[in-house]
Amino acid sequence: MKRKTIEKIPYIGIGKTSRKRGAKYIAATEVKIIGHEKHLIAEVYRNRKEELAVPLVRIVLTKKDFGIFFVQSGKWSMCLIAGSSWDRKYPVWDKAGREYDAKKENVIRSDEDLQRIRSFPGIEEKPWRDETWYELINDRIDTISTARRRASENRRWERRQQALKERAENTPEIDEQEILDYADRVIFREKHYLFYKKRGSWARVACSKCGGVDEYRWKPGISYESQFQRMIDEPRQGGFGICPMCRARGEWKPQGTVQDSFGRTSHIFIGQKYKGTGMVFRYFAVWKEYRMELVGGDNGPVMENACEELSGAEIARVYFEEGKKPQKDYHKQSTWNGKDFWDDCNLYGMANISIDEAPILRETWEAMKGTILQYSAMKEYEAAEGSCINPVDYAERYLQTPQIEMLVKLGLIKVVDNLVKCRYGIVANDHADRVDSFLGIRKEHIRQLIRYQGDLGILKVMKIEKQMGQRWSDEQIECLEELGIDTMARLDLVLGHMGVQTFLNLIGKYAGAGYGTGCSHAVSRLRSVKQTYFDYLGMRQELGYDLGNTVYLMPKDLDAAHQAMVMEFNKKEADARIREVQMKFPMIRKHYRRLRRKFYYEDGGFIIRPARDAGEIVKEGRLLHHCVGGNNYLEKHNDGESVILFLRCVKTPDVPYITVEIRTDDLKLMQWYGAHDKKPDKENMGRWLDVYVTKLKCGLTGTEEAEDAGEKTEIETEAEEERVLAVPA
Ligand SMILES: [Zn+2]
Structure with missing residues (x-):
């Protein structure tokens, strides 16, 4: 369609005599020959005295093509002029809403105009539908654009089929x-x-x-x-x-x-x-x-x-x-x-068909010679992994990140595993051609990383070292990995006030555990102490204490200092919350002794007991940073639906370690968590709890003894309870 030529054709215009009363829009048509081709031009005018010279839109139709020219914006469009399906009776030039009778308000100038449309090539009349002039044109536009879409889809489909066929033909025969x-x-x-x-x-x-x-x-x-x-x-x-x-x-x-x-x-x-x-x-x-x-x-x-x-x-x-x-x-x-x-x-x-790891036929390695994967080190990677790999993922990653070859050849297999699984977060500079800058670590640690086959924990510590501009020894890196250091957060605060070795020694001292023992309990103890220390120091700093003071920096008793900080940190809030829950959930306190007679248990250096009162549960949740202090747990315990129990070390019975929820009707272990919703020393503590629950079900737990000499009797407790409850809120 020659748009520029068409734009130059003068408007048809509506003579005063042709104006129709009550109509909102009037259409006029003409047929022109442009470049040896018949063009039907239909123009729509707003039916106002001053707007009868310039149309709103000009619709142009040829035998196989069409175009809509919006006069005011000067833009061409290939849209339908009357929508499709249900709203087709409303033409595009009318944005007034849908409350009017479109047929009555969109009229055509004369019968000759209508005849011009009806007799134009391609226009098909469906008399039973009583179509307006613009619906006649719209049907034709719809037919033309559908045919075009199909043709282009077909072309695309054929191209794809052709490519598919071509690939199949070039795929070697296989036995x-x-x-x-x-x-x-x-x-x-x-x-x-x-x-x-x-x-x-x-x-x-x-x-x-x-x-x-x-x-x-x-x-x-x-x-x-x-x-x-x-x-x-x-x-x-x-x-x-x-x-x-x-x-x-x-x-x-x-x-x-x-x-x-x-x-x-x-x-x-x-x-x-x-x-x-x-x-x-x-x-x-x-x-x-x-x-x-x-x-x-x-x-x-x-x-x-x-x-x-x-x-x-x-x-x-x-x-x-x-x-x-x-x-x-x-x-x-x-x-x-x-x-x-x-x-x-x-x-x-x-x-969905998924492609997973599987053994690779030996011929593959021979075939790979001379191809773009020749230097991919896929064979070496397969050997390091012990047969099953996903060569498709590997090849995709290798073509994207050719450094994979070098990583495999150095034996940094675990790094490659992560890259193959598309975890690119470990790459510091993807244009680097040296391992240290590629991974963002110090050059002198490459050997150590190789010894660990590219272990991710070790790698993370090395990256932190580089980012923080520190210089650590191999041993220090291993200790930091053991502490589970995987971000700079808090570590930067600590290292702002002491050297890394002092920090390691300090955590070791607080934990009462050595590094590199390979004992799961020691590792979990070190990690939990580190977390406590980080929390403690963070709170100290936020409360405005001077960390240059060694009494604050290295408290004698970390747990006590941590608790003191927690208390101070939310003292006001905390006090209010504890008063609130004590009032709201009084049954927890009331049933404590009865529950203790059933649930108390001690074994292998650990004790477990029910919570004394609602306030204690809230404190536990706060110290361990988990959600047990929320109302739903308190409510369940208060209503006797479940029991919240505290598992602690016998040596430190006041220091929260693990919180346990047990359902009362069938004594099912619902859940257990240590600090930060983690399960410390998971295997051992899980086993300890399994034994506990079994004994609980057999009635082999509980104690008759008073918890300590100063403990109140149940009657006294109840009397006190009433006094507490009597206090006006
Ligand atoms: Zn046989």
Whole structure:
């Protein structure tokens, strides 16, 4: 459509005599020949005396094309002029709302105008619909744009199909039997089964390898004939035997444990050269199925047949080419006709095909020579990982981050693992060609990092060292890793006032534990003390204390100092909150002694007991930074639905360690947490709690003794309770 030429054509204009009463818009038309082609021009004017010379819009239609010119903005559009479907009776030039009768208010100048539209090539009239002049044109526009969209979709689809076909044609042939043989050898380890059913000294044996079935004696008989009978070793479930028919080795499996069939599915990759320097990874599913048939016999079912079947199917191909994005093609089955086909996009939703780690066929390494993946070190990575890797993810990452080759060759396997899983946060400078600047660590620590195979915890400490402009020894780095240091937060505060070695010694002293012991309890103790110290120091600083003062910097008793800070930090708030919960949840205090008689327990240096009152639960939650002090837990305990218990070290019974919730009706352990919603010394403490809950259920816990000499009796407590409750709020 020659837009510029069309814009130059003078407007048709509406003569005064043509004005219609009551109409809002009037349309006028003409047919012009522009560049040997017939053009229908329809203009819409607002029906006002001063607006009859310049139209609002000019609609231009040819046999196969159209355009809408908005006169005021001077812009062309390819939109519909009357919307689609339900709102089509409202034309685009009217923005007044939808409350009027569009047909009545959008009129055409004369019958000749309407006739011009009706007779224009391509316009189809549907008399039963009583269409307005603009609906007639709109239908035509709709038809033209739909046809265009389809044509462009078709072109795109054809291009994709062509590319798909071209890839398939350039994919080298493969010997599928070779893949199955490899899978049988490497994945299924040529596994066979010997199914058996014993009766007396005899056993019926069915072999999955040869399919033979026969009866054999496994226990020597005493009769003369029995020495001529065929003997086998006694079949034992899970053990291995030799098939007496074909001599294959197989696992004994009792007839009764087999339901018809069973098997295993696995995956396998093979990489091939593709178009010179490219590479295609082909992903196969392979499965081995074992079957055994039973037929009815006089004494129950009898084995008749056994077999095994190995099958496979290619499910995806991923193409890597120089300078191109990786292309993944998927093998699918049509739901229409059941035929297989290849497609260049994945399925949506549950049926999505995923490509996972799997063994890689040896030929791949030979094929990789001379391709863009030749120096990817994928083979070395596979060897370091011990067979199963995802070569597709690896290749994608390598092409994006070629430094991976160097990382693998240095043995920084754990760093590579993270990059392959697309965790790029550890990269400091992705253009760097040296490990230290690539990872953002000091050069002198590379050897240490290699010793740890690129361990992420060690790496994080090294990155912090570099960021903070510190210089730490190998040993200090290991200690900091043990403390679980993974951000600069708080550490910068500490190191602003002391050297790193002083800090390490201090935490070791507070924890009463050494570094590098390899004992999970010691590590968890060190980490929790470090956290407490960080919390403590942070609060000290925020409260405006001078950390240059060693009494503040290194308190004698960290736990006491920490608690003091916590108290001071939210004293006002805290006091108010504790008063509030004591009033609101009085039953916690009231039932304490009764609960203690049931729930109290002490073992291996730890004690557990119920909370004394609501205030104590709030304090526990505050000191451990978790949510047990929230109203829902208090409410459940108060109403007797569950019990909040405190697990602490016998030596430090006043220092919160772990908080436990147990449901009262079935004594189920609902949850347990230490500081910051973490589970300290998880394995050991979890086991301790399991033992506790078991004993609790058997009634082997609880104590009759008073907690301490000064403890009040229940009656006194209740009396006091009433006094507390009587205090007006
Ligand atoms: Zn056999």
